Amino acid sequence: MIAARVMRGPVGRAVIGAAVPLPGGWARLASGLAEIQPATQALAQGVMAGDRRSLSRAITLIESSREEHRRQAELLLDAVLERRRSDDSQSAAAKARATARAAAEAAAAAASAKGSTGAEAMGAAAEAAVAAEAVLDSDLARGPATRTEEESAASAPAAAGADGGAASELPSPPAGPGGEFHGGWPSTLRVGIAGPPGAGKSTLIEALGQQLCAWGHRVAVLAIDPSSTRTGGSILGDRTRMTELSRNRRAYVRPSPTRGALGGVAAHTNDVVLLCEAAGFDIVLVETVGLGQSEVAVDATVDCLALVLPPAGGDELQGVKKGIMECADIVAVNKADGDMARQARLAALEYKRALTLIPPKHPMTGWRGEATTVSALQPDTVATLWSVVTRFRAEMTAHGEVRRRRAAQAGQWLWSQLEAQALERLRKDRAVVTAAAGMLGRLSEGSISPRRAAHVVLENQWDTGPKAEA
Template sequence: MFHMFKSGACLTRDVGVGWRSVATSLNYDRIRRLVHGILAGDRGALSRAITLVESTKREHHLESREILSQVLYETARKDTVPPKTFRVGITGPPGAGKSTLIEALGKHLTAQNKKVGVLAIDPSSAVSGGSLLGDKTRMMDLSTSPNAFIRPSPTRGVLGGVSAYTFDVLCLTEAAGFDITLIETVGVGQSETVVGDIADVLCLVVPPGGGDQLQGIKKGIVEVADLVAVNKADGPFLHAARNTAKDYRDALHLLRPRSDDWTPEVVLVSAIENKSIDKLWEKLEEFQKVMNKKGIIEARRRHRRSEWLWSQLKEELITCVIQEEPLVHALLEKLRAKVILGEMTPRAAAEEIVQQMIKK
């Protein structure tokens, strides 16, 4: 028997009896169906659950929390050390061919009967707040495979190349049996180093470009990259790709690696011609074996969970306290007007709001 509690409500499952809800208005019938579907590997149930996770509606937010609690309870009992799942972060500048490479790698893995999840993070418009979410259209072949699951997600203004809900979506995807997850970020830059804190391994994808291209990449992302894949190493670009690979090898020698147990490597690949995709996966697998043997992947995951807690705590405080407490909300609007007019600094306004929250 196990229980889940949320604001005075609980979901209980008794062995041999089934599910029952207590003192709640949440849609527990839907929760039950989605949890069972996710644990059975149903991609439709997984998609619907992720939609609830990413929804801005309060009731959907509460339902998604119940689903995650139930799913994590079940998967925690089956977790192994080292973990069987593998999280691969894919980042790189626009035009590097990240989506094409992910599809090629995904097809390579599904051909080996591996289950692959793809979390493609799309940038949200600063004007409308919307996202194109077009990665499924760029991975048509992979999206038809029963062993693959592709989910585009909006960033909604979150820096770091990841979505605000990436961690939750990742948990659900792995619970559905997708043991390899490819996480594609929105682009490359100083802030995209955050994906290195979510993924087990970070692969930086770059196009042929020589020294000029290297200068255009922020040092921060190169420092946290565990592997560099020089894409488009084919046809007339092959010579330039080899030069780019040399530039990155030289640069990596000057940087301290993320771990003393792994030296970052550079691999030449052609996603469009499906060349050396197997070699890229061999390097990724090698990384997984080395780091699992040392217990580093599990140790990093535990640290990330703690860090993600603080990140989510900040978000919940803003949502639940500032937006739902009338007095605090009124003070926020008053101080925001002063900040806009330049009559008050953002830090001073924030401190005053915190003081009001503490008094309550």
């Protein structure tokens, strides 16, 4: 199969003119996706090669509200997922073969150590190899493999000490571009950063992102900005508050407008996270809009939700809504420096006590939430905060919660997309629009409630039984 590398199409302008063969098993994928455009194929290839420009254009395509872009966005995501499944299968096969060789060598060495003849040693090695190959066949028969919870737990950092802040407490850095990191689709870490306006989320994220990059990670930051309810526009100013991180070659900062989506995240945040992971970013930080009350949809996107709060205590604790506290895995009292350090410590103690009164979010584990202090101006406190995040991830991984949580999140996003697409179809359905317009007069007269009017419209348009009466 040949895919044109021309970038002219749904988004962007032409940047490459040559044609290149599709990698690996993409021939089957392309044959099943007859509608996919060459430009979309090129975007998918660029994303999975770690090209930042392709990633930016792919996200623009995903976030586009134009009808002609929507189908291509779906096909782009399908292509990325297909490549992920293919890479997972190849990675599992390579690992199993390596295990088979190691078992054969170990068996031969053991036989030799016992004084066996060369023929006996070779026979033992052959038996071990056959057994290992049988395990390989069994693994491949189950389909594409993913990293096991036990493997993830083995690579998780040790619990941080009292002082925290050591780079050795962080997960081992991934391989560089072109190595196993891009081909193996390692288990990524998704962290949500939520909190009220003025809590210092952007400043903290920049400090954290810079440290993570220095420790060898590749960090993607998805900064969600609120959109105007009147014009739909968005300032997208978070990137201007992360200037240093935006210039870091190991980081990628992408502001996204909410466009009316509630819950502190954008409508396609989950899809954008997938693209960032496909591009080789092993840590994805999702900064929400300033939260109020129970806007916590970000919890359906991330593995760990950190609630960042300004140093306050006493009556200010009442302002933190229970809905947010129930979803928080970690509470970080920010700006804990200078004259505010003592107040921040006292606030952290109050939040810690408050967390004990809330039913555990993860009852299958021993994690009941943790409160700590942090300051973007003090790198050691930022490292301590990250050690708490990694301890949380290790606890979740040890109990299989990461896999279960992501499966549940996928179901939540499915229903979110069903609701959004159903509403859009309703707004475009001429019969529904006409029936709704016919109700406006009665609504203005007060002779019918909006709830009853909506019921009548839907019943008369979709129900095959007797028509509902207004």
